[in-house]
Amino acid sequence: MIDTVDATTAPGSSTATFHPLAVASIETLTDDAVAVTFAIPTSLAAGYRFTAGQHVIVRRSVDGVEHRRTYSICAPEGSGDIRIGVRRITDGVVSTWITSELRVGDVVEVSTPAGSFGRSLAQRAPDHVAMVAVGSGITPTLSMVATHLATTSHARATLILGNRSASSTMFLDEIASLKDRYLDRLHVIQVFSREERIVPLQNGRIDQDRTASLLAAFVDPAEVDDWFLCGPLEAMSAVETVLLSRDVDPLRIHRELFHAGRPLARRDLSASDQGTQVEVLLNGSRTVLTGRDLTGSILDGVLAQRADAPFSCRNGICGTCKARTISGTVEMESTWALDSSEIDDGIVLTCQARPTSERVSLEFL
Numbered sequence: 001m002i003d004t005v006d007a008t009t010a011p012g013s014s015t016a017t018f019h020p021l022a023v024a025s026i027e028t029l030t031d032d033a034v035a036v037t038f039a040i041p042t043s044l045a046a047g048y049r050f051t052a053g054q055h056v057i058v059r060r061s062v063d064g065v066e067h068r069r070t071y072s073i074c075a076p077e078g079s080g081d082i083r084i085g086v087r088r089i090t091d092g093v094v095s096t097w098i099t100s101e102l103r104v105g106d107v108v109e110v111s112t113p114a115g116s117f118g119r120s121l122a123q124r125a126p127d128h129v130a131m132v133a134v135g136s137g138i139t140p141t142l143s144m145v146a147t148h149l150a151t152t153s154h155a156r157a158t159l160i161l162g163n164r165s166a167s168s169t170m171f172l173d174e175i176a177s178l179k180d181r182y183l184d185r186l187h188v189i190q191v192f193s194r195e196e197r198i199v200p201l202q203n204g205r206i207d208q209d210r211t212a213s214l215l216a217a218f219v220d221p222a223e224v225d226d227w228f229l230c231g232p233l234e235a236m237s238a239v240e241t242v243l244l245s246r247d248v249d250p251l252r253i254h255r256e257l258f259h260a261g262r263p264l265a266r267r268d269l270s271a272s273d274q275g276t277q278v279e280v281l282l283n284g285s286r287t288v289l290t291g292r293d294l295t296g297s298i299l300d301g302v303l304a305q306r307a308d309a310p311f312s313c314r315n316g317i318c319g320t321c322k323a324r325t326i327s328g329t330v331e332m333e334s335t336w337a338l339d340s341s342e343i344d345d346g347i348v349l350t351c352q353a354r355p356t357s358e359r360v361s362l363e364f365l
């Protein structure tokens with residue numbers, strides 16, 4: 001019953017695969033959020049090994065329509081636990097099912113881990129990391145901060161958390177116990193948008209003004225080696241804008257978005273598009289897209305012909321659909337899931353890409 005739809009991971013890493021996993025436990029985190037841990041059979045343990053900051057894809061079919069959603073792993077690296085934290089979104093197809101209907105013992109299609117959000121923690125072992133997590137953005141952040149403090153004895157971390165209130169904060173107890181364990185090395189700053197704190201600076205939303213004030217009061221960007229930002233687009237853009245205005249190297253700012261606008265819209269083909277040809281290499285075989293295959297994104301064209309194309313969000317934020325450009329050029333509507341070094345290396349998000357040269361050749365990662 002094992003299915004082999006591929007979901008590509010970071011550049012150069014191996015592909016991920018879906019397996020049916022039983023739910024081992026469900027913990028209530030807040031009124032609208034739960035943590036779910038999946039049981040991993042010994043035979044699959046190696047495949048579900050992950051690095052801090054990675055995510056899995058949950059797949060669910062409703063009335064014959066397949067839905068895929070990405071969820072970050074909140075457990076520390078090396079724990080062996082595939083534990084995710086899910087917040088219910090109003091009318092959300094997958095989050096409402098997970099937070100309201102899922103029960104221990106149910107079997108769920110879950111991909112092996114993918115993603116490269118925490119890559120530079122492992123590669124650089126930075127001294128001082130600062131993390132800004134808004135709402136459910138705490139999920140990968142919790143894994144990364146716990147892993148980094150446990151594995152790098154000299155490391156310090158500053159954690160800025162944005163939530164509506166203490167009661168709506170996911171993983172509050174775990175953040176508190178990390179704080180107790182690393183009293184001198186972890187600084188946690190909580191900001192609440194709907195709960196009054198004694199310090200006015202900690203009341204409100206994380207926007208540009210508040211970010212600038214928080215930096216002035218608590219953390220000098222010149223003393224931070226790497227920044228990790230995770231949460232909604234608006235807050236993350238505000239933080240990034242302020243950091244860039246303070247001369248933080250863009251390569252030291254790592255961000256992961258959980259939600260962005262709509263998928264790339266389909267469009268009519270112009271006369272000049274008619275002769276365009278896109279060749280795609282995927283899992284060792286070649287697919288050629290022409291004409292009507294190219295009214296949507298390159299990923300749409302591939303999915304119309306093949307079921308094994310890797311994807312999840314189709315919104316340019318999860319990075320599952322990455323491919324390397326072999327020849328030709330494409331334009332992308334959004335590149336949130338790519339860092340600047342990947343763009344320089346010709347990595348593209350196929351769910352956001354349309355060809356801009358007559359011949360394009362891409363290879364899925």
Ligand SMILES: Cc1cc2nc3c(=O)[nH]c(=O)nc-3n(C[C@H](O)[C@H](O)[C@H](O)COP(=O)(O)OP(=O)(O)OC[C@H]3O[C@@H](n4cnc5c(N)ncnc54)[C@H](O)[C@@H]3O)c2cc1C
Pocket residue numbers: 055069070071072073084085086087088089090091092093094095096136139140256257258259313317318
């Ligand atoms: C890399 C990555 C990691 C993620 N990690 C987590 C995680 O750890 N925990 C978690 O809870 N979620 C996480 N998400 C978000 C998750 O993948 C889903 O998008 C989310 O659960 C909503 O799915 P749904 O099927 O319930 O809603 P849908 O049925 O897809 O959407 C319902 C409505 O809500 C809107 N919507 C969808 N998502 C959001 C959102 N996040 N905020 C506001 N409006 C939204 C849609 O536009 C639509 O109008 C992550 C996303 C990405 C890309």
Ligand code: FES
Pocket residue numbers: 310311312313314315316317318319320321322337349350351352
């Ligand atoms: S499918 Fe998520 S970035 Fe393309």
